[in-house]
Amino acid sequence: MFIYIKGIEDDRLERPLQLIANLFFEEAELAFSKPDRDSDAVIELAMAAEGAIQVEAKLTAGNGEQHRAAYEKELQEGLTEKERFRAIRNAVSHAFLTVLQDWTGIMQKWGILTGVRPTKLLHNKLREGVDRGQAHAELEEEYMITPEKIRLMQQIVDRQLAVMPDLYDLQREVSIYIGIPFCPTKCAYCTFPAYAINGRQGSVNSFLGGLHYEMRKIGEWLKDNGIKITTLYYGGGTPTSISAEEMDMLYEEMYTSFPDVENIREITVEAGRPDTITPEKLDVLNKWNIDRISINPQSYIQETLKAIGRHHTVEETVDKYHLAREAGMNNINMDLIIGLPGEGTEEFGHTLKETEKLMPESLTVHTLSFKRASEMTRNKEKYKVADRGEVEKMMNMAEEWTGSHGYVPYYLYRQKNILGNLENVGYSMPGQESLYNIIIMEEQQTIIGLGCGASSKFIHPETGKITHFANPKDPKSYNDGFEDYTDQKISILNELFSKSSSST
Numbered sequence: 001m002f003i004y005i006k007g008i009e010d011d012r013l014e015r016p017l018q019l020i021a022n023l024f025f026e027e028a029e030l031a032f033s034k035p036d037r038d039s040d041a042v043i044e045l046a047m048a049a050e051g052a053i054q055v056e057a058k059l060t061a062g063n064g065e066q067h068r069a070a071y072e073k074e075l076q077e078g079l080t081e082k083e084r085f086r087a088i089r090n091a092v093s094h095a096f097l098t099v100l101q102d103w104t105g106i107m108q109k110w111g112i113l114t115g116v117r118p119t120k121l122l123h124n125k126l127r128e129g130v131d132r133g134q135a136h137a138e139l140e141e142e143y144m145i146t147p148e149k150i151r152l153m154q155q156i157v158d159r160q161l162a163v164m165p166d167l168y169d170l171q172r173e174v175s176i177y178i179g180i181p182f183c184p185t186k187c188a189y190c191t192f193p194a195y196a197i198n199g200r201q202g203s204v205n206s207f208l209g210g211l212h213y214e215m216r217k218i219g220e221w222l223k224d225n226g227i228k229i230t231t232l233y234y235g236g237g238t239p240t241s242i243s244a245e246e247m248d249m250l251y252e253e254m255y256t257s258f259p260d261v262e263n264i265r266e267i268t269v270e271a272g273r274p275d276t277i278t279p280e281k282l283d284v285l286n287k288w289n290i291d292r293i294s295i296n297p298q299s300y301i302q303e304t305l306k307a308i309g310r311h312h313t314v315e316e317t318v319d320k321y322h323l324a325r326e327a328g329m330n331n332i333n334m335d336l337i338i339g340l341p342g343e344g345t346e347e348f349g350h351t352l353k354e355t356e357k358l359m360p361e362s363l364t365v366h367t368l369s370f371k372r373a374s375e376m377t378r379n380k381e382k383y384k385v386a387d388r389g390e391v392e393k394m395m396n397m398a399e400e401w402t403g404s405h406g407y408v409p410y411y412l413y414r415q416k417n418i419l420g421n422l423e424n425v426g427y428s429m430p431g432q433e434s435l436y437n438i439i440i441m442e443e444q445q446t447i448i449g450l451g452c453g454a455s456s457k458f459i460h461p462e463t464g465k466i467t468h469f470a471n472p473k474d475p476k477s478y479n480d481g482f483e484d485y486t487d488q489k490i491s492i493l494n495e496l497f498s499k500s501s502s503s504t
């Protein structure tokens with residue numbers, strides 16, 4: 001789809017419009033100056049911004065069909081340059097989205113929102129003291145979010161505040177993410193730092209050496225500064241792809257180096273790939289009081305698992321789930337993916353039926369996303385996936401099924417290039433929600449990332465300003481520079497916590 005857009009003088013508007021066009025078309029190409037070939041449509045945008053921002057959009061399709069939209073919103077006085085630009089961007093996005101909706105007949109339930117964390121918008125409004133009704137009206141008016149999605153957002157925000165009533169007051173604690181970049185094999189849709197572990201023992205050893213170092217140093221800093229840990233999450237990769245002995249030493253390091261581990265509210269270990277779970281590793285998890293694990297079926301259709309490169313069987317998922325239960329694990333999450341190659345409502349219905357036999361405490365329902373770096377995206381023609389309508393039906397099935405089986409939604413996030421422009425939703429039995437997932441989605445607290453591919457997100461305890469820091473994704477670069485990455489993180493932490501604590 002090739003669209004020529006006239007009337008955009010501020011090039012900062014180009015990216016937001018591109019992101020909106022991507023919601024409608026798989027391959028959307030926009031030209032902002034006269035192209036030298038015919039386009040499928042021309043959209044003319046006219047705007048004025050004095051006192052109020054007024055935008056008019058006219059779409060003329062190749063066949064002469066026309067659609068028009070107009071949007072007007074008062075510009076408050078005293079806006080900063082950034083706020084003013086945001087108001088203009090939203091107004092232009094409104095008119096642009098409206099003509100595209102009219103032309104294609106596709107309704108975007110999230111309106112002009114293309115970001116990852118819609119619920120954060122609602123949290124921010126409520127935190128500022130805006131009352132609920134007003135906040136909902138603003139979300140509908142400012143972003144064109146449908147009432148259905150606003151209800152979902154409110155339900156999630158309520159749930160989050162019920163399980164973490166102090167969610168807005170956790171800035172003086174931190175959470176920790178530990179990335180272990182190994183998996184038994186690499187899945188076709190994966191863009192995580194995940195290296196097939198076989199034959200890499202040398203690299204595993206050096207990596208773990210670096211990780212222990214980071215844990216010791218960061219632990220020391222936390223103790224010296226009296227900073228508590230709220231939640232801790234081992235992800236990756238698959239953290240259970242290392243040996244039981246290596247896991248044991250790692251958790252011992254956690255208890256030795258980190259402050260007050262007994263009082264961390266939640267420790268999760270992703271055991272995503274069932275083929276990594278053994279009785280010995282479950283014993284280790286129990287020994288160190290790991291609260292929560294994830295065993296991820298993704299689908300209960302064997303051909304699908306094969307097609308996406310997960311070299312384990314459906315039976316293995318079920319067996320390992322029972323093994324974990326017998327070993328005393330009583331908070332198990334399972335991830336499912338909607339829209340995997342070759343799957344439609346029938347296959348997803350089967351997956352839900354199988355899930356019913358297990359009833360894990362929480363269930364995360366992802367919608368397949370074509371991330372740029374994955375093998376699936378590189379070879380898109382090889383993987384046949386469901387269309388928008390069918391993906392939406394499956395999403396509705398998940399919503400109904402979880403609702404009628406006692407689960408409640410408690411976090412959600414969206415991704416770019418997600419099938420059907422829908423969302424990923426975490427459901428859980430009430431009281432079994434993952435606190436770490438809430439913290440990472442709502443960006444209310446600093447998360448320190450240790451290990452390979454671990455991103456740190458430092459949130460200033462007073463201003464809320466976010467600073468990102470990423471450890472390298474590949475073990476080799478990590479091994480070469482872990483001391484330096486640790487020092488850099490400590491200096492950011494000093495900056496944030498020491499200064500702000502002396503000013504309070």
Ligand code: SF4
Pocket residue numbers: 182183185186187189190191192193194236237238272273
């Ligand atoms: S198990 Fe997860 S991290 Fe590992 S390759 Fe598959 S999707 Fe990636």
